[in-house]
Amino acid sequence: METRKNSGSAIGVPGAIIIAATILAIAYMWTQRPAHSGANTQLSSGQNALPNAGAAAAMEPVSASDHILGNPNADIKLVEYSDPSCPYCKLFNPTMQQIMTEYGPGGKVAWVYRQFPLDKADASGNVLHPNAGREAQALECAASLGGNTAFWAYEKKWFEVFPEDGADRSVETDNAQIASVAQSVGLDPVSFNDCIASGRFKAKLDKSFTDGINAGISGTPYTVLITPSGTKIPLVGAQTYQTLKSSIDALIKS
Numbered sequence: 001m002e003t004r005k006n007s008g009s010a011i012g013v014p015g016a017i018i019i020a021a022t023i024l025a026i027a028y029m030w031t032q033r034p035a036h037s038g039a040n041t042q043l044s045s046g047q048n049a050l051p052n053a054g055a056a057a058a059m060e061p062v063s064a065s066d067h068i069l070g071n072p073n074a075d076i077k078l079v080e081y082s083d084p085s086c087p088y089c090k091l092f093n094p095t096m097q098q099i100m101t102e103y104g105p106g107g108k109v110a111w112v113y114r115q116f117p118l119d120k121a122d123a124s125g126n127v128l129h130p131n132a133g134r135e136a137q138a139l140e141c142a143a144s145l146g147g148n149t150a151f152w153a154y155e156k157k158w159f160e161v162f163p164e165d166g167a168d169r170s171v172e173t174d175n176a177q178i179a180s181v182a183q184s185v186g187l188d189p190v191s192f193n194d195c196i197a198s199g200r201f202k203a204k205l206d207k208s209f210t211d212g213i214n215a216g217i218s219g220t221p222y223t224v225l226i227t228p229s230g231t232k233i234p235l236v237g238a239q240t241y242q243t244l245k246s247s248i249d250a251l252i253k254s
Contacts, residue, residue, distance in 0.1 A: 055216025056224045056234040067113040067143060067151050069100055074110035075228040076103075076251055078244070081116040081212045083220040084136055084158060085129035085167040092221045092238035093159040099244055108252060113155060115139065115205050116212040116220055129167045131174040134196065136205050138178045141195035145187050153185040227251055 062068070062077055080096065082089045096111055103109035117132035139158070143151035158181050166174070182192045215224060216234060225233040228251060235243075 055214065056232040059215035059224055059232065060211045062112050062226070067139075067148065067155075068110055069113070069148075069152050070104040070110035071107035072110060074108055076109045076248055077112055077226040078109065079112040079114060079224040079226065081114045081208075081215070081217055081220060081222040081224075083116050083118045083129060083132050084139065084162070085118070085132040086220045087164040087167070088219075088238045089221045090159045090162055090164060093156070095239065095241045095244065097156065098241055099248070102245070103248060109248060113151075114212065115208040116217060116222070117205060117209070118220065120209070131167070131169070131171065133202075133205065134171075134174070135178060137196055137199065137201050138182065138192075140201040140204065141192055142182065142185065142187060144195060144201075145191055146185070150185060150187060154181055154187075157181050157184055228254075 059079065062072075062079060064072070078096070078099070080092075082092075099109065100111050104111075115136045117136040118128040119130055119133035121127050135158070139151060139154055142154035146153075161177065161181065163169070166177075178196070179189065179193070183189060212222065215222070219236060221238060223235045223239065225235060225247060227233065
Protein backbone atom coordinates (compact mmCIF):
# COMPACT_ATOMS: atom_id res chain seq x y z
CA MET A 1 0.00 0.00 0.00
CA GLU A 2 1.16 3.52 -0.72
CA THR A 3 2.62 5.08 2.38
CA ARG A 4 2.68 8.77 3.23
CA LYS A 5 6.01 10.37 2.41
CA ASN A 6 7.80 12.88 4.62
CA SER A 7 7.18 16.59 4.21
CA GLY A 8 10.12 16.95 1.86
CA SER A 9 8.64 14.78 -0.84
CA ALA A 10 4.86 14.75 -0.38
CA ILE A 11 2.29 17.34 -1.30
CA GLY A 12 0.54 19.03 1.61
CA VAL A 13 -3.08 18.43 2.49
CA PRO A 14 -4.31 21.70 0.91
CA GLY A 15 -2.42 20.91 -2.29
CA ALA A 16 -3.86 17.41 -2.45
CA ILE A 17 -7.37 18.77 -1.99
CA ILE A 18 -6.92 21.34 -4.76
CA ILE A 19 -5.52 18.78 -7.17
CA ALA A 20 -8.26 16.30 -6.29
CA ALA A 21 -10.94 18.93 -6.83
CA THR A 22 -9.45 19.87 -10.19
CA ILE A 23 -9.33 16.28 -11.41
CA LEU A 24 -12.86 15.57 -10.20
CA ALA A 25 -14.13 18.69 -11.95
CA ILE A 26 -12.58 17.51 -15.20
CA ALA A 27 -14.09 14.07 -14.71
CA TYR A 28 -17.55 15.55 -14.12
CA MET A 29 -17.44 17.70 -17.23
CA TRP A 30 -15.80 15.25 -19.60
CA THR A 31 -18.15 13.50 -22.00
CA GLN A 32 -17.10 10.18 -23.50
CA ARG A 33 -17.02 9.59 -27.23
CA PRO A 34 -19.46 6.75 -27.99
CA ALA A 35 -17.77 4.23 -30.27
CA HIS A 36 -20.56 1.67 -30.42
CA SER A 37 -24.31 1.28 -30.27
CA GLY A 38 -26.29 2.23 -27.18
CA ALA A 39 -26.84 -1.42 -26.30
CA ASN A 40 -23.58 -1.54 -24.38
CA THR A 41 -23.96 1.72 -22.46
CA GLN A 42 -25.82 0.10 -19.58
CA LEU A 43 -22.74 -0.16 -17.38
CA SER A 44 -19.63 -0.35 -19.50
CA SER A 45 -19.54 3.30 -20.54
CA GLY A 46 -20.23 4.86 -17.17
CA GLN A 47 -20.88 8.09 -19.04
CA ASN A 48 -23.75 9.21 -16.83
CA ALA A 49 -21.99 8.39 -13.58
CA LEU A 50 -20.07 10.67 -11.25
CA PRO A 51 -16.92 9.69 -9.35
CA ASN A 52 -17.35 8.52 -5.77
CA ALA A 53 -14.22 9.58 -3.89
CA GLY A 54 -15.48 8.13 -0.61
CA ALA A 55 -15.95 4.67 -2.11
CA ALA A 56 -12.57 4.79 -3.86
CA ALA A 57 -10.91 4.98 -0.46
CA ALA A 58 -12.29 1.50 0.28
CA MET A 59 -10.48 -0.21 -2.60
CA GLU A 60 -8.01 -2.98 -1.81
CA PRO A 61 -4.44 -1.68 -1.36
CA VAL A 62 -2.04 -2.23 -4.22
CA SER A 63 0.09 -5.29 -3.50
CA ALA A 64 2.48 -7.76 -5.09
CA SER A 65 -0.52 -9.85 -6.19
CA ASP A 66 -1.59 -7.08 -8.58
CA HIS A 67 -0.65 -6.84 -12.25
CA ILE A 68 1.71 -3.85 -12.21
CA LEU A 69 3.44 -2.21 -15.16
CA GLY A 70 6.28 0.06 -14.11
CA ASN A 71 7.82 0.70 -10.73
CA PRO A 72 5.74 -1.00 -7.99
CA ASN A 73 6.95 1.70 -5.61
CA ALA A 74 6.09 4.60 -7.90
CA ASP A 75 4.82 7.73 -6.16
CA ILE A 76 1.81 7.87 -8.48
CA LYS A 77 -0.30 4.84 -9.31
CA LEU A 78 -3.15 4.51 -11.79
CA VAL A 79 -5.33 1.57 -10.76
CA GLU A 80 -7.55 0.66 -13.70
CA TYR A 81 -10.56 -1.62 -13.33
CA SER A 82 -11.13 -2.99 -16.81
CA ASP A 83 -13.40 -5.34 -18.75
CA PRO A 84 -11.74 -7.11 -21.72
CA SER A 85 -15.00 -6.89 -23.70
CA CYS A 86 -15.51 -3.17 -23.07
CA PRO A 87 -15.09 -0.91 -26.15
CA TYR A 88 -14.33 2.06 -23.91
CA CYS A 89 -11.52 0.07 -22.29
CA LYS A 90 -10.19 -0.53 -25.80
CA LEU A 91 -10.41 3.23 -26.42
CA PHE A 92 -8.58 3.95 -23.16
CA ASN A 93 -5.81 1.38 -23.58
CA PRO A 94 -3.61 3.37 -26.00
CA THR A 95 -3.87 6.32 -23.62
CA MET A 96 -2.50 4.26 -20.76
CA GLN A 97 0.20 2.83 -23.03
CA GLN A 98 1.22 6.39 -23.93
CA ILE A 99 1.25 7.46 -20.28
CA MET A 100 3.55 4.58 -19.38
CA THR A 101 5.84 5.26 -22.35
CA GLU A 102 6.31 8.79 -21.06
CA TYR A 103 6.37 8.28 -17.29
CA GLY A 104 7.15 4.60 -16.76
CA PRO A 105 10.89 4.71 -17.52
CA GLY A 106 11.44 7.36 -14.84
CA GLY A 107 9.75 5.21 -12.21
CA LYS A 108 7.31 7.93 -11.20
CA VAL A 109 4.10 6.29 -12.43
CA ALA A 110 2.83 2.71 -12.28
CA TRP A 111 -0.17 1.19 -14.02
CA VAL A 112 -2.12 -1.37 -11.99
CA TYR A 113 -4.60 -3.49 -13.94
CA ARG A 114 -7.55 -5.00 -12.07
CA GLN A 115 -10.19 -7.24 -13.58
CA PHE A 116 -13.84 -6.20 -13.72
CA PRO A 117 -15.52 -8.44 -16.32
CA LEU A 118 -19.18 -7.57 -16.83
CA ASP A 119 -20.36 -11.14 -17.33
CA LYS A 120 -22.78 -11.19 -14.40
CA ALA A 121 -26.54 -10.78 -14.78
CA ASP A 122 -28.09 -7.50 -13.70
CA ALA A 123 -31.36 -7.14 -11.78
CA SER A 124 -33.28 -7.86 -14.98
CA GLY A 125 -31.25 -10.97 -15.78
CA ASN A 126 -29.35 -9.33 -18.64
CA VAL A 127 -25.64 -10.00 -19.16
CA LEU A 128 -23.77 -7.12 -20.76
CA HIS A 129 -20.60 -8.94 -21.84
CA PRO A 130 -21.10 -12.72 -21.73
CA ASN A 131 -17.57 -13.52 -22.98
CA ALA A 132 -15.77 -11.19 -20.58
CA GLY A 133 -15.24 -13.72 -17.81
CA ARG A 134 -13.49 -16.18 -20.11
CA GLU A 135 -11.38 -13.36 -21.58
CA ALA A 136 -10.38 -12.27 -18.09
CA GLN A 137 -9.43 -15.87 -17.33
CA ALA A 138 -7.17 -15.77 -20.39
CA LEU A 139 -5.35 -12.73 -19.02
CA GLU A 140 -4.81 -14.49 -15.70
CA CYS A 141 -3.58 -17.63 -17.48
CA ALA A 142 -1.10 -15.54 -19.44
CA ALA A 143 0.28 -14.22 -16.16
CA SER A 144 0.42 -17.67 -14.59
CA LEU A 145 2.33 -19.13 -17.53
CA GLY A 146 4.59 -16.23 -18.46
CA GLY A 147 4.65 -13.88 -15.50
CA ASN A 148 4.17 -10.13 -15.55
CA THR A 149 5.78 -9.75 -18.98
CA ALA A 150 3.37 -12.19 -20.61
CA PHE A 151 0.38 -10.61 -18.87
CA TRP A 152 1.12 -7.15 -20.22
CA ALA A 153 1.99 -8.47 -23.67
CA TYR A 154 -1.35 -10.30 -23.77
CA GLU A 155 -3.24 -7.30 -22.41
CA LYS A 156 -1.78 -4.95 -25.02
CA LYS A 157 -2.33 -7.33 -27.93
CA TRP A 158 -5.86 -8.17 -26.80
CA PHE A 159 -7.07 -4.59 -26.88
CA GLU A 160 -5.27 -3.96 -30.17
CA VAL A 161 -7.15 -6.71 -31.98
CA PHE A 162 -10.45 -6.88 -30.07
CA PRO A 163 -13.20 -5.36 -32.27
CA GLU A 164 -15.36 -2.57 -30.88
CA ASP A 165 -18.47 -4.66 -31.49
CA GLY A 166 -16.84 -7.82 -30.15
CA ALA A 167 -18.98 -8.03 -27.02
CA ASP A 168 -21.79 -9.68 -29.00
CA ARG A 169 -19.77 -12.17 -31.03
CA SER A 170 -20.08 -15.93 -30.73
CA VAL A 171 -18.22 -18.01 -28.17
CA GLU A 172 -16.45 -19.84 -30.98
CA THR A 173 -15.14 -16.63 -32.55
CA ASP A 174 -14.12 -15.27 -29.18
CA ASN A 175 -12.30 -18.48 -28.23
CA ALA A 176 -10.42 -18.38 -31.52
CA GLN A 177 -9.11 -14.90 -30.75
CA ILE A 178 -8.22 -15.83 -27.17
CA ALA A 179 -6.07 -18.67 -28.52
CA SER A 180 -4.63 -16.52 -31.31
CA VAL A 181 -3.48 -13.80 -28.92
CA ALA A 182 -1.90 -16.41 -26.63
CA GLN A 183 0.05 -17.81 -29.56
CA SER A 184 1.13 -14.35 -30.73
CA VAL A 185 2.74 -13.58 -27.35
CA GLY A 186 4.51 -16.95 -27.19
CA LEU A 187 2.41 -18.92 -24.69
CA ASP A 188 2.38 -22.71 -24.89
CA PRO A 189 -1.02 -23.54 -26.43
CA VAL A 190 -1.58 -26.80 -24.54
CA SER A 191 -0.78 -25.31 -21.13
CA PHE A 192 -2.80 -22.21 -21.96
CA ASN A 193 -5.88 -24.16 -23.05
CA ASP A 194 -5.64 -26.38 -19.96
CA CYS A 195 -5.52 -23.28 -17.78
CA ILE A 196 -8.58 -21.75 -19.44
CA ALA A 197 -10.53 -25.01 -19.16
CA SER A 198 -9.70 -25.38 -15.46
CA GLY A 199 -11.42 -22.14 -14.45
CA ARG A 200 -8.84 -21.87 -11.68
CA PHE A 201 -9.02 -18.10 -11.49
CA LYS A 202 -12.77 -17.74 -10.97
CA ALA A 203 -12.41 -16.97 -7.26
CA LYS A 204 -9.74 -14.38 -7.98
CA LEU A 205 -11.91 -12.70 -10.59
CA ASP A 206 -14.93 -12.69 -8.28
CA LYS A 207 -12.81 -11.08 -5.57
CA SER A 208 -11.58 -8.42 -7.97
CA PHE A 209 -15.14 -7.72 -9.09
CA THR A 210 -16.27 -7.29 -5.48
CA ASP A 211 -13.34 -4.98 -4.82
CA GLY A 212 -14.40 -2.87 -7.79
CA ILE A 213 -17.97 -2.62 -6.50
CA ASN A 214 -16.62 -1.54 -3.10
CA ALA A 215 -14.43 1.03 -4.83
CA GLY A 216 -17.50 2.66 -6.36
CA ILE A 217 -17.41 1.40 -9.94
CA SER A 218 -20.33 2.54 -12.04
CA GLY A 219 -18.79 1.70 -15.42
CA THR A 220 -15.60 0.62 -17.11
CA PRO A 221 -12.92 1.71 -17.45
CA TYR A 222 -12.76 3.05 -13.91
CA THR A 223 -9.40 4.35 -12.74
CA VAL A 224 -8.29 5.34 -9.27
CA LEU A 225 -5.36 7.75 -9.23
CA ILE A 226 -3.31 7.31 -6.06
CA THR A 227 -1.28 10.43 -5.28
CA PRO A 228 2.11 10.52 -3.51
CA SER A 229 0.29 11.33 -0.27
CA GLY A 230 -2.01 8.32 -0.62
CA THR A 231 -5.12 10.24 -1.67
CA LYS A 232 -7.35 8.14 -3.95
CA ILE A 233 -9.07 10.03 -6.76
CA PRO A 234 -11.60 8.15 -8.94
CA LEU A 235 -11.78 8.85 -12.67
CA VAL A 236 -14.75 7.46 -14.58
CA GLY A 237 -14.54 6.50 -18.23
CA ALA A 238 -11.92 6.63 -20.96
CA GLN A 239 -10.12 9.74 -19.82
CA THR A 240 -8.04 11.60 -22.40
CA TYR A 241 -4.26 11.51 -22.45
CA GLN A 242 -4.12 15.24 -21.75
CA THR A 243 -6.34 14.90 -18.67
CA LEU A 244 -4.08 12.25 -17.17
CA LYS A 245 -0.89 14.02 -18.20
CA SER A 246 -2.00 17.31 -16.65
CA SER A 247 -2.92 15.56 -13.40
CA ILE A 248 0.37 13.63 -13.26
CA ASP A 249 2.47 16.69 -14.08
CA ALA A 250 0.74 18.69 -11.34
CA LEU A 251 1.45 15.95 -8.80
CA ILE A 252 5.08 15.61 -9.87
CA LYS A 253 5.67 19.36 -9.65
CA SER A 254 4.07 19.47 -6.22
